[in-house]
Amino acid sequence: xxxxxxxxxxxxxxxxxxxxxxxxxxxxxxxxxxxxxxxxxxxxxxxxxxxxxxxxxxxxxxxxxxxxxxxxxxxxxxxxxxxxxxxxxxxxxxxxxxxxxxxxxxxxxxxxxxxxxxxxxxxxxxxxxxxxxxxxxxxxxxxxxxxxxxxxxxxxxxxxxxxxxxxxxxxxxxxxxxxxxxxxxxxxxxxxxxxxxxxxxxxxxxxxxxxxxxxxxxxxxxxxxxxxxxxxxxxxxxxxxxxxxxxxxxxxxxxxxxxxxxxxxxxxxxxxxxxxxxxxxxxxxxxxxxxxxxxxxxxxxxxxxxxxxxxxxxxxxxxxxxxxxxxxxxx
Amino acid sequence: xxxxxxxxxxxxxxxxxxxxxxxxxxxxxxxxxxxxxxxxxxxxxxxxxxxxxxxxxxxxxxxxxxxxxxxxxxxxxxxxxxxxxxxxxxxxxxxxxxxxxxxxxxxxxxxxxxxxxxxxxxxxxxxxxxxxxxxxxxxxxxxxxxxxxxxxxxxxxxxxxxxxxxxxxxxxxxxxxxxxxxxxx
Numbered sequence: 001x002x003x004x005x006x007x008x009x010x011x012x013x014x015x016x017x018x019x020x021x022x023x024x025x026x027x028x029x030x031x032x033x034x035x036x037x038x039x040x041x042x043x044x045x046x047x048x049x050x051x052x053x054x055x056x057x058x059x060x061x062x063x064x065x066x067x068x069x070x071x072x073x074x075x076x077x078x079x080x081x082x083x084x085x086x087x088x089x090x091x092x093x094x095x096x097x098x099x100x101x102x103x104x105x106x107x108x109x110x111x112x113x114x115x116x117x118x119x120x121x122x123x124x125x126x127x128x129x130x131x132x133x134x135x136x137x138x139x140x141x142x143x144x145x146x147x148x149x150x151x152x153x154x155x156x157x158x159x160x161x162x163x164x165x166x167x168x169x170x171x172x173x174x175x176x177x178x179x180x181x182x183x184x185x186x187x188x189x190x191x192x193x194x195x196x197x198x199x200x201x202x203x204x205x206x207x208x209x210x211x212x213x214x215x216x217x218x219x220x221x222x223x224x225x226x227x228x229x230x231x232x233x234x235x236x237x238x239x240x241x242x243x244x245x246x247x248x249x250x251x252x253x254x255x256x257x258x259x260x261x262x263x264x265x266x267x268x269x270x271x272x273x274x275x276x277x278x279x280x281x282x283x284x285x286x287x288x289x290x291x292x293x294x295x296x297x298x299x300x301x302x303x304x305x306x307x308x309x310x311x312x313x314x315x316x317x318x319x320x321x322x323x324x325x326x327x328x329x330x331x
Numbered sequence: 332x333x334x335x336x337x338x339x340x341x342x343x344x345x346x347x348x349x350x351x352x353x354x355x356x357x358x359x360x361x362x363x364x365x366x367x368x369x370x371x372x373x374x375x376x377x378x379x380x381x382x383x384x385x386x387x388x389x390x391x392x393x394x395x396x397x398x399x400x401x402x403x404x405x406x407x408x409x410x411x412x413x414x415x416x417x418x419x420x421x422x423x424x425x426x427x428x429x430x431x432x433x434x435x436x437x438x439x440x441x442x443x444x445x446x447x448x449x450x451x452x453x454x455x456x457x458x459x460x461x462x463x464x465x466x467x468x469x470x471x472x473x474x475x476x477x478x479x480x481x482x483x484x485x486x487x488x489x490x491x492x493x494x495x496x497x498x499x500x501x502x503x504x505x506x507x508x509x510x511x512x513x514x515x516x
Contacts, residue, residue: 141387
């Protein structure tokens with residue numbers, strides 16, 4: 001097939017101009033895209049409002065799809081159950097799986113309680129979930145792993161809140177819209193959760209690997225004590241995640257830790273819980289302005305005070321420039 | 332038997348399209364709408380633990396652009412890319428840039444190879460999909476190990492296999508687009 005004639009302007013001046021304008025606009029579009037890309041790479045939170053608005057608009061469709069997904073999953077599960085030994089079998093296995101994880105969590109909680117009582121005599125009350133939601137969508141084509149849930153700011157959801165299912169932790173809220181929020185899944189390459197072994201105090205970081213697995217990296221290097229089948233739970237350091245929530249199961253030992261399978265596969269969850277941030281003070285302290293920033297602010301104030309008291313300095317080079325503060329990375 | 336044949340003819344699209352013309356909204360809107368629908372793939376009822384689905388929006392764009400060269404303006408990458416960015420999870424701007432560059436690249440390829448065939452279309456799509464997926468992984472700032480390349484590679488293979496299917500779907504949608512539905516009074 002030959003090229004359609006519209007692309008060959010010949011000696012027609014108007015057509016040539018139109019073609020040129022087309023290239024010009026396309027080039028400008030590409031440049032604009034590049035500029036936006038640079039901005040959103042340097043400051044990922046810039047376009048959060050735009051994104052959450054778009055998510056709010058699309059979320060009803062996602063919600064309808066989510067209920068369909070759950071229903072169809074149930075159908076498939078029932079069929080699979082009959083195929084094996086009746087649908088009861090599938091149900092019992094599901095219960096058993098939850099119970100096993102719950103047992104591991106309970107063990108972890110007992111130890112946590114013991115330690116806390118020994119050290120601080122701190123009373124750790126039961127946390128109540130902020131909201132229950134459905135997972136309504138996920139970035140299925142991008143290497144970043146985000147999901148959307150069907151609750152937002154109106155339901156009391158705030159960025160940073162942990163999201164979990166009965167089987168374990170799923171991720172944390174990253175951006176909130178009115179009625180939907182974006183969740184950073186545990187498998188995202190930029191997600192990092194402090195964990196420890198459920199049975200003792202082997203501490204590690206669980207990093208996402210973007211392929212549905214987690215990479216556990218031990219904090220105390222040395223002889224790797226992890227064995228296949230060890231369950232890891234959140235350790236509570238950092239203050240974001242309540243300690244003792246199940247996270248992952250080690251399936252392959254590496255030199256500095258292990259490759260672990262996520263215990264609560266987001267694809268198989270029906271309803272998720274949004275929990276409050278465990279220790280808001282600790283998180284706020286971590287996000288507080290750094291020492292360098294505080295110092296530069298002090299210097300600013302001092303400079304302006306001097307300028308005000310000493311003399312009405314000529315506007316120009318003589319006013320002391322405030323030292324440029326090193327921007328703390330907003331990640 | 333003859334009557335059956337006649338009634339079948341009457342029920343046929345060709346017979347019903349007498350006294351009808353094409354709807355301009357449909358003729359111009361279907362490509363844009365279907366590409367945007369492809370960009371909405373993250374809202375499919377699939378919660379993926381890993382990047383397993385191909386970039387449906389970009390596949391749709393390629394299929395329309397290669398199948399119907401004069402339909403999309405050269406600047407279409409800006410609005411369509413913006414829409415894709417809002418839902419894809421990539422940093423905003425990545426799809427705007429890549430969609431725009433892809434449209435320009437296809438234009439240049441068309442000038443270089445004026446006689447085209449489906450094989451050339453497919454080869455073009457493979458090249459652009461490879462660049463799109465690799466650049467997308469790069470822009471997402473994922474630590475690029477062997478694992479990530481494996482993920483992107485499997486995604487690329489799936490997209491390559493899916494392109495002919497998308498080309499057929501677009502051909503079907505093109506018939507829907509040009510259907511005579513508006514009554515001439």
